[in-house]
Amino acid sequence: MVYPWSMPATDDLQFPPAFTSETEPAFTGKAPLESWGRYPNYNANVVSLHWQGDYPRVIDGVHHGVLPVGLGRSYGDVGLLKDGTLVKTTAMNRLLAFDAETGVLTAESGISLAEILDFSVPRGFFLPVTPGTKYVTLGGAIANDVHGKNHEGAGSFGNHVPAFELVRSDGTRLLCTPTENPDFYAATIGGMGLTGLISWAQLRLKPIASRLIDYEGIQFHGIDEFIAIKKQYANVEYTVAWLDCVSTGRNFARGVYMLGEHAKEPGELKSSPEPKLVFPIDAPAFALNKLSITAFNTLFFHKQIKSHVKTQQDYEPFFYPLDKVLHWNRMYGKRGLVQFQFALPWETSKEGTIAMLQEITKSGLASFLAVLKTFGDVPSLGMMSFPMPGFMFALDFPIKPGITMPLMQRLGDMTKEYGGRLYSAKDACMTPDQFQAFYPQWEKFARFKDPAITSSFWERVVGASFTGRSVRTVGR
């Protein structure tokens, strides 16, 4: 009941129905959102999803499109939607089932890989595939079909996801497996969140006996030595190389080849402590310059004094060396960083990598961190997945006006010429022309896209603008 004498002076106020506790107000906060590379960043509404059943209500009446997002560890704009609504899933992080016989874990999609490890390691299970950070969500790992150091044997993340549920904006709930709704299954793995909301998913964990990793580090000089070591250690589960891409001459393409396997002898299986270090402030723009990066690279190369080291280490520093410092991306200052990550087919792997390294040296830009590894031939299950058999190379560049973007452009074109492709999850620079050459199947994929969902990445590389009903593809 509303009595006239209690009415506020403004009589155009709408009186809502009496409060019922059933409808918690949906949160719509406007926040400038940046992803991991801090470039680009756009304003968007951020709505937090706490319960699977709230999704239809949360996206009801939303204009300018919707995009489900996780922990924002993608580097560029696959997880951004300018002026749209980001549906953040991280509060939806419940475990739903676990079969200790098969290792299959069922969980809501907003759970992070760190939270999965907290649960699974004490029970003797590990992630089947893990990217270089554990601060990504299960849904995000599927949507970007992430890969790890064991791609040769294990394929990418989606290869270990036997089932998930996809919720479309019209309310349809699709159980997706390789045999049920197989098209939506394939389109959603590596589908950049564009096919709908992944409400829950299954992940096949693998048994481990210990937290420890049997580690070997081997110094190498040049791509040929890298390939020789790769051949010699073909049976080792985890392999990755750090590469010095600053040094020239005798030290050109020197690096450390890192190999690891889960220790076989039973050991400690406790979960990890919380990281304590936080990169506290934005570093000034000059902090990362050629000199400091060269110093870092030399230190890293000689961190292991012997050219060949064999030891045991905890899985945290082996898989997640950068997670030790939360917000390490602030090291790049406010301007941020771009990552350039390419895959090249075997035929052009060596030649293309050397050519691009030379191009980078020529530009005068230095990459603080360069990672080189090989993708195996386990086929990805995703329609838009990144891996292809051959070299995979990732570099971080600080954003220097007038230098970084033209270099990215040239490197993108070179990747295209060498028949490779770039990784959407890391990208901020691909042109529509490049994207459509890397992923010629994009038009088929677009048929499975949810009409209410889009991203700044998608609009950039497909040249589409969100119409409210469906994306009109005005690209080629």
Next chain:
Amino acid sequence: MSAGKASTAHTPKRILVLGATSGIAEACIRSWAERGDMLYLVGRTASKVGVVVDDARVRGAAFVDSAVADLDDTAAHPQLLAHAINSLGGLDVAFVAMGTMGEQAQSERSFDAADAVLHNNFIAPASLLTWLANYCAQRHTGTLAVISSVAGERGRKSNYVYGSAKAGLTAFLSGLRNRIDREGVRVLTILPGPVKTAMTESMKGSEKFADVNKVAATIVGAIDKGGDVLYVPGIWKIIMGVIKLIPESVFKKLSLGAE
């Protein structure tokens, strides 16, 4: 070690959670489940209760049962509580975590809205606690842990309807404690400051609110150890101490809005 029941010498507690889908309750349920306690979870929405139950089972709770109930319906309380206690085979802890903030502006315009907030935050918990206190007092055992709020420590213009319900609840708990403490029943009043949960998400500055998992760890510890009144995070004991000292003539001129 959080390896669950198998690796700890923890004797499972029988814990009834009323309002099990609230953010703070869910975080507490996770730690109880991880150490292998027995749980009976009550919430309003079946789909939400369902996933909280699943999560507790997977994490290692020794026993999980649940009911979907509108706790505003006080007439249904005796039967609900009887069922829960029978299912658990007794009761060690009752955790009352129900509550809704409502919208102050709405409560100012319409008493129906205010009534719903007062009922949900005060009348309904008072009803539950009356039954639970009598059950525990008869058996000279048990802990009643109840979430009230620092908002009940002093009425402010921004949320005095919610605050007054919580003030009533805090006073109710204080009196109840004095009545049944000698019967061997413990009453813990939990006064959380602003915590990052679904309930507070739309509030200004919510990104600076306390982390729900840390708050839950403190609550779980306090329920184990004992105590009468728990401010969480602890700094709120000092903040509210100061706020309560401000003379009303000054207080009314301050616009202490957001909490």
